[in-house]
Amino acid sequence: MTRGHTDHVYEGELRTLREQVLLMGAKVEEMIRSSMRALAERDSDLARRMIECDRQVNRLEVEIDDLCMRVLAKRQPVASDLRFITTALKLVTDLERIGDLGVNICERVIELNADPPLKPYGNMQLIADATQSMLRESLDAFVAGDVGKAQELLERDKIVDAYYQEQFRELITYMMEDPRNIQRAMRLCAIAKYLERIADHTTNLAEMVVFMVKGKDIRHPGSRKAPALDN
Secondary structure (H helix, E strand, C coil): HHHHHHHHHHHHHHHHHHHHHHHHHHHHHHHHHHHHHHHHHHCCCHHHHHHHHHHHHHHHHHHHHHHHHHHHHHCCHHHCCCCCCHHHHHHHHHHHHHHHHHHHHHHHHHHCCCCCCCCCCCCCHHHHHHHHHHHHHHHHHHHHHCCHHHHHHHHHHHHHHHHHHHHHHHHHHHHHHHHHHHHHHHHHHHHHHHHHHHHHHHHHHHHHHHHHHHHHCCCCHHHHHHHCCCC
């Protein structure tokens, strides 16, 4: 096999890896978007379909892990390629967990739909919109290798946290007003918490993008203030 052919095959493997990660990200995005639509429209059938969709997400995680391992074993990549592959390995773990949280949301939606609806859900849609935007933009940053966008996302997690705290307080008020609201309000609290955790996983994705591009680990808050490293 010639060197040129070897390089061509290697580039194809990296391209396939990137495409598979994006496919997994798109499926996870759809799960979260549809789970919130199932909540708003009280659509239990849609919630059940999204629970089934998690199997596809799990399968993609296994396939991506396998591809990463094969490329590492055969090509022994270095520098930016090595960071890209190790980032993909970590990134799909967070995507799989986001998918699991989408399943959790759907399970609570099905339970909620068995009872009359509670009052309007206050900040729930704000939490969902902010979280979905973070997820979508973190994947965009991964594709583009955009460190600036990734670092900006780290600050937006605080907005989701603030929305969550306000929603939690509102639901506690519903429970105090009428004990009959407690079970439904607790399920809505759980959904809000799942969304907040999705935002946390999205923050992980953004941190991984910085590592992939700069080779700098910023997972610990103090390290984010250190000077950025050159490529």
